Amino acid sequence: MKKLSARVLAGTAILASAGLLVGIAPSDAAVTTRAAVSAHTKPALNPASLSYTYKCWGHPDNCNVSVYAPKGWKFTQLSVAHAKFTDSSNTWMLRVDGSLGGKVSTNTAAQQRVKALHSTPGLKIVSRAHGTVKSEVPWSTPPVAYTSLTYTYRDGARGQRWVSTRFVDTYTQGKHAYIEITVAGRPQDQAGLNRVLAKATQWVALVG
Incomplete structure (x- = not known):
């Protein structure tokens, strides 16, 4: 139980840090990351x-x-x-x-x-x-x-x-x-x- 709690706290701290670095909430940081990945994999714009x-x-x-x-x-x-x-x-x-x-x-x-x-x-x-x-x-x-x-x-x-x-x-x-x-x-x-x-x-x- 202690190990699990430590992992949860560590994960929360990492997400919080990610949010603070870019000036957004942790939940928004995940959305931003998904959007960035989507942009990288999106096919080139076809005229x-x-x-x-x-x-x-x-x-x-x-x-x-x-x-x-x-x-x-x-x-x-x-x-x-x-x-x-x-x-x-x-x-x-x-x-x-x-x-x-x-x-x-x-x-x-x-x-x-x-x-x-x-x-x-x-x-x-x-x-x-x-x-x-x-x-x-x-x-x-x-x-x-x-x-x-x-x-x-x-x-x-x-x-x-x-x-x-x-x-x-x-x-x-x-x-x-x-x-x-x-x-x-x-x-x-x-x-x-x-x-x-x-x-x-x-x-x-x-x-x-």
């Missing part, structure tokens, strides 16, 4: 498997930002103009922030992000690029101009992560960054995430 749905959000009873996002991904509104979409295992993410306000150009916004990422563990800047694409939004006339920043970094729980962010200008050919679109996942998910990013770029809009 052909994706379908999309229209989503709009903003102030209560109003639409301020709209985009086409992968169907079935969970929608979470982070602020009035800022939201994210994630798959069930939290392996893949699309995030759209329409609150940039055009204060700087798309190129300057990308430069500022590189500086902000300076101390990120394992950071490697993969590429920076400028581009334009025809908007698919019915009421939008100018092409969408953007500056892309793609990088990888090391996440303690999930391992190597791949991220691509576009600072988007839907009005003035890149002179003002109004929207940030970010996709994230594992390096092997690049093809699928690039498709998500391309779709979002063509359909993102500031509505009202």
Whole structure:
């Protein structure tokens, strides 16, 4: 009986320590571990498997930002103009922030992000690029101009992560960054995430 009690206490202490290390309760630590394992074993995101749905959000009873996002991904509104979409295992993410306000150009916004990422563990800047694409939004006339920043970094729980962010200008050919679109996942998910990013770029809009 004493041996059994000792084992139970030791096991409880280990779980409690795991919870404290990541700032969560022991029961949540087990859920987090299962999610991390699921993310590691999940097949790469296949572009052909994706379908999309229209989503709009903003102030209560109003639409301020709209985009086409992968169907079935969970929608979470982070602020009035800022939201994210994630798959069930939290392996893949699309995030759209329409609150940039055009204060700087798309190129300057990308430069500022590189500086902000300076101390990120394992950071490697993969590429920076400028581009334009025809908007698919019915009421939008100018092409969408953007500056892309793609990088990888090391996440303690999930391992190597791949991220691509576009600072988007839907009005003035890149002179003002109004929207940030970010996709994230594992390096092997690049093809699928690039498709998500391309779709979002063509359909993102500031509505009202």
